[in-house]
Amino acid sequence: xPVCPNCGVELDESxxxxxxxxxxxxxxxxxxxxxxxxxxxxxxxxxxxxxDHLTDAEKRKAFLEVFAVCVxxxxxxxxxxxxxxDRRISWSLYPIASVLYLYVLVSIPVAADTHRWxxxxxxxxxxxxxxxxxxLLDPTRSWFLVLGGPIVLIVEGSILGSALSISRLRYKGxxxxxxxxVGAAAGCVGLEAVTDLALQGSVALAWSAVVAVTCLPVAGxxxxxxxxxxxxxxxKKLFHL
Amino acid sequence: MGTLKPDAVQATAPELARTERRSDGSLWYVLDNxxxxxxxxxxxxxxxxxxxxxxxxxxIKLPALQEALANLAPRFPYYRVExxxxxxxxxxxxxxDRVPEPSADSKFPCLNMRVRRRGHFLFxxxxxxxxxxxxxxxxxxxxxxxxxxxxxxxxxxxxxxxLDLSGVQGVFRPDELPAPEESEDAFKRYFKQDIPFxxxxxxxxxxxxxxxxxxQYRVITGIMPLGPLLSLAKTRGATLTEFLVAVxxxxxxxxxxxxxxxxxxxxxxxxxxxxxxxxxxxxxxxxMRNFSLYVLPTLDTRLxxxxxxxxxxxxxxxxxGEIDVKNISMQIARxxxxxxxxxxxxxxxxxxxxxxxxxxxxxxxDTFSGLFSNLGPVELPEPLAGRxxxxxxxxxxxxxxxxxxxxxxxxxxxxxxxxSLALSTELERLFFSRIAGMGVTVSVESNL
Numbered sequence: 001x002p003v004c005p006n007c008g009v010e011l012d013e014s015x016x017x018x019x020x021x022x023x024x025x026x027x028x029x030x031x032x033x034x035x036x037x038x039x040x041x042x043x044x045x046x047x048x049x050x051x052d053h054l055t056d057a058e059k060r061k062a063f064l065e066v067f068a069v070c071v072x073x074x075x076x077x078x079x080x081x082x083x084x085x086d087r088r089i090s091w092s093l094y095p096i097a098s099v100l101y102l103y104v105l106v107s108i109p110v111a112a113d114t115h116r117w118x119x120x121x122x123x124x125x126x127x128x129x130x131x132x133x134x135x136l137l138d139p140t141r142s143w144f145l146v147l148g149g150p151i152v153l154i155v156e157g158s159i160l161g162s163a164l165s166i167s168r169l170r171y172k173g174x175x176x177x178x179x180x181x182v183g184a185a186a187g188c189v190g191l192e193a194v195t196d197l198a199l200q201g202s203v204a205l206a207w208s209a210v211v212a213v214t215c216l217p218v219a220g221x222x223x224x225x226x227x228x229x230x231x232x233x234x235x236k237k238l239f240h241l
Numbered sequence: 242m243g244t245l246k247p248d249a250v251q252a253t254a255p256e257l258a259r260t261e262r263r264s265d266g267s268l269w270y271v272l273d274n275x276x277x278x279x280x281x282x283x284x285x286x287x288x289x290x291x292x293x294x295x296x297x298x299x300x301i302k303l304p305a306l307q308e309a310l311a312n313l314a315p316r317f318p319y320y321r322v323e324x325x326x327x328x329x330x331x332x333x334x335x336x337x338d339r340v341p342e343p344s345a346d347s348k349f350p351c352l353n354m355r356v357r358r359r360g361h362f363l364f365x366x367x368x369x370x371x372x373x374x375x376x377x378x379x380x381x382x383x384x385x386x387x388x389x390x391x392x393x394x395x396x397x398x399x400x401x402x403x404l405d406l407s408g409v410q411g412v413f414r415p416d417e418l419p420a421p422e423e424s425e426d427a428f429k430r431y432f433k434q435d436i437p438f439x440x441x442x443x444x445x446x447x448x449x450x451x452x453x454x455x456x457q458y459r460v461i462t463g464i465m466p467l468g469p470l471l472s473l474a475k476t477r478g479a480t481l482t483e484f485l486v487a488v489x490x491x492x493x494x495x496x497x498x499x500x501x502x503x504x505x506x507x508x509x510x511x512x513x514x515x516x517x518x519x520x521x522x523x524x525x526x527x528x529m530r531n532f533s534l535y536v537l538p539t540l541d542t543r544l545x546x547x548x549x550x551x552x553x554x555x556x557x558x559x560x561x562g563e564i565d566v567k568n569i570s571m572q573i574a575r576x577x578x579x580x581x582x583x584x585x586x587x588x589x590x591x592x593x594x595x596x597x598x599x600x601x602x603x604x605x606x607d608t609f610s611g612l613f614s615n616l617g618p619v620e621l622p623e624p625l626a627g628r629x630x631x632x633x634x635x636x637x638x639x640x641x642x643x644x645x646x647x648x649x650x651x652x653x654x655x656x657x658x659x660x661s662l663a664l665s666t667e668l669e670r671l672f673f674s675r676i677a678g679m680g681v682t683v684s685v686e687s688n689l
Contacts, residue, residue: 001302007345008370009301019303020345020368041688042369045456046347 006044021046056113064107071103093137101130124160128152143198150194158187171226178222185215258430259421260319260530270322270333274428274577275531276380280324280331281594282601283356283378286455286662290351291647292635293387293616294367294374295395298628301368302402306343309397310366312415314340317390319424319529320381323359326590331380336362343368348688349458350635351376351660366394371630373398379531384616384634384647385519386529389413392621399628409622420527427526428577431570438575439568442537442608445513446497448643449504450663458638459689461669462658464631467650469681477550479557482516482615485648485657486560487553489514489613490540492671494552497542513539515609516560519617523566534572536563537609549675606641611668616649626652636660644668 001010002025004018017024021044054062075096082092104126112119131152135144162183166176185208192208260271272279283289314321321341322333341362346369347353356363356378363378364387373394377387393413400406406414453459474484493512497505517533526532538556540547547555562568579585588596616634634649635658643663649656659669669685677683 003300004303007368009303009306009368012304018345020343039370040462040686041348041350041460042346043348044345045349046345047353 006042006046008042060110060113063110067103067107071099074099094134097130097133097137101126104130120160120163124156127156146198147194150198151191154187154190154194158183158190161186173226174222175226178219178226181215181219181222185212185219188212258425258427260424260426261421268335269325270319270424271426272331272333272380273426273528273530273532274573274580275383275533277330277580278593278597278601279378279380280326280357281597283380285353285355286458286638287640288351288354288356289379289637290354290376291379291384291387291637292350292374292376292633293384293391293649294372294633294635295391296372296630296633297395297399298371298630300371301373303343303368305401306366306368306373306394306398308401309394310343311340312401313390313393313397313413316393316413316415316417316419317529318419320362320364320390322363322381323361324357324363324380325359326357329586329588329590329593331590333363336360341366345369346372346374349456350374350460350688351637352456352458354378356380364390374633379637382529383517383519383531383533384614385521385533386531388616388619389529392619392625395621395629396625399625404624404628406624409624411620411622412625422527423529425526425528426530427520427524427528427532428573430526431520431524432573432577433570434574434578436570436574438578439571441604442513442539443511444509444607445511445539445610446493446509446542447610447641448493448496448663448665448668449500449508450643450665450667452643453662453664453689457662457689459661459663459666459687460635460658461661461666461685461687462633462656463669463673463676463683463685465655465657465676465681465683467653467655470655470676473679473681477553477557479553480560481650481655482613482648483557483560484553485615486514486516486538486613487549487556488672488675489611489646490538490552490556491547491549491675492668493610494540494542494547495671496667498546510542511539511610512542513537513609513611515612517612517614518564518569520569523564523569534569534576536560602641606639609642611642612636612639612645614645614647616647618650631656633658638662646672 001013002015003010004021004023004025006021006023007018009018009020011018011025015025021042078092078095078099079089082089105123108122108126109116109119112122128149131148132144135142135148162180165179165183166172169175169179188208188211189205192205193203196203196205260273262269262271279289318335319333321336323336325332325334341364343366346367350367354363354365354376355361363381365376367374367376373391375387375391375394377390382390390413392411393415396406396409396412397415470484471481474481477484479487490512493514497508497512500508515535515537517535520526520532520534521528524532536559538559540552540555585593585596614634614636616632619632621629629651631654632649632651633656634647636645636647638660639645640662644659644661646657646659648658657672659672661669673683673685
């Protein structure tokens with residue numbers, strides 16, 4: 001009779017795996033199991049109920065399915081309400097676009113699991129598409145190319161740029177805060193420049209200059225502190241994370 | 242120590258003691274008095290799951306074990322249940338569409354039984370090499386019930402392998418019908434109204450130690466010859482259980498006095514050991530549900546250091562006085578009477594759980610430093626006895642006490658298993674080294 005190398009019990013002649021621990025049974029496992037004769041407990045920590053559980057991948061798949069059904073119900077309901085009340089489709093497309101964007105925002109990180117950068121890039125691509133969709137829903141006005149698109153790109157660019165720079169730091173301390181401040185200052189300058197160009201046709205920095213003048217010296221101080229004094233200062237320690 | 246006569250008991254057995262109920266044609270069970278609040282106290286570590294195991298002389302043949310469990314399922318209908326919750330109480334509902342299946346053994350026994358999850362039995366049978374282990378949640382039964390079930394499994398398993406069991410008595414067989422008394426709540430049978438309740442015990446000292454990693458449970462088993470220990474106990478005028486409890490208390494006392502003075506002065510000065518008592522010895526009953534209560538031998542360290550003979554003497558006299566029908570009746574009156582109170586009955590289950598945790602902490606784990614449960618000598622009829630090498634009895638994990646101990650004897654050997662969630666093995670070391678110091682050979686094994 002074959003013997004399970006983990007449980008040490010004799011199995012059915014036809015068994016290819018142990019029904020207790022799911023361990024694959026090889027023809028020479030009898031000798032292996034005999035070698036463990038002195039062990040009073042198995043080496044493996046087995047939770048007998050673990051076989052009843054869904055794996056993480058199965059849980060994610062189930063969540064995405066349920067969430068997709070919920071989103072579909074919301075979209076259909078919105079369309080049905082507008083069709084019943086107004087006999088046409090117009091305003092319901094805005095909440096539908098928003099709900100679909102929410103679905104993308106939630107489902108991409110869930111589906112990407114540990115691939116955080118992949119998820120960040122996909123979400124970054126989804127956001128301008130959402131803004132473009134909102135623009136296209138109103139054919140009387142076009143604002144995506146001059147205002148919506150650039151604003152999204154600047155905000156995403158400053159956030160992703162800062163995050164990428166911070167993630168590449170060898171020693172993460174107060175220099176991470178400094179990079180975030182520089183990113184915020186650059187983002188604010190970009191925002192004001194874009195809005196000025198769209199609304200007035202020329203760039204005249206005002207409030208973003210104040211933000212930049214406030215942030216950059218602080219960032220400079222933090223870089224100085226990090227590199228000269230507390231090179232190994234840890235944000236985790238600083239904020240008891 | 243008085244004992245009630247079985248005939249008198251049968252005649253006065255109240256209908257209230259029955260746990261089976263029928264509504265709309267379906268059967269369900271009320272939890273016994275000891276188990277009524279237990280489900281609220283469980284989690285993945287504090288499972289209230291204990292284990293009794295038998296190591297046979299030959300490697301386990303899984304197909305035969307699977308068949309034995311399936312054959313025995315109808316014989317133990319009161320164990321073939323899942324836990325359900327109503328608005329006011331937990332209850333047990335039969336799981337008739339499935340039979341217990343053996344599961345793999347683990348490095349850390351007694352953990353990870355999700356008691357409140359639907360579709361699961363409240364016990365499991367685990368197989369490892371030549372060992373069959375049953376792990377029961379205390380919601381279902383006590384050590385006695387688990388041992389009876391294990392004996393039945395062994396007998397049926399060996400019968401399927403060809404052992405002739407004709408004429409064998411003393412084990413439950415699949416072809417028998419379960420008696421109604423087996424599922425009764427014996428606490429309610431022996432409940433007496435209008436008697437005083439026992440006093441509330443004072444808080445006791447608890448071991449100080451870093452915990453093991455989550456998901457770990459250390460078991461250290463000491464194996465020793467029974468004869469020399471019985472002689473040692475007898476020469477000191479004590480029973481084996483009293484003697485071992487005294488050793489346990491002495492080990493706790495050594496740990497307590499080894500602590501630095503400033504720390505010691507902040508701790509509770511009482512050293513108490515909970516010793517469960519199988520009430521079937523005092524109150525005749527064939528119940529397979531919980532029917533045990535406990536006594537609490539205690540040392541008050543404020544009175545000075547106790548020499549070992551003194552501890553044995555104190556434990557002996559205390560236990561002889563306490564394990565008595567009248568004293569135990571007071572505990573039954575308190576426990577059953579508490580469950581009958583209108584206030585308790587009217588509380589929704591969620592609030593009962595909160596109250597149960599507070600009450601269990603104050604009346605239970607706060608009042609004892611450790612636990613020592615002796616299942617006693619296991620008896621099996623001869624054709625079966627020759628096929629069993631040893632029995633083990635492992636306690637349920639306890640967060641507050643951290644380290645607890647169970648004992649069982651088989652043939653001429655005694656097996657004492659310490660189950661622990663603590664990193665420190667000081668209690669086990671002191672316990673076994675004291676026994677070894679008396680000239681008894683102790684061999685120790687561990688899972689960690």
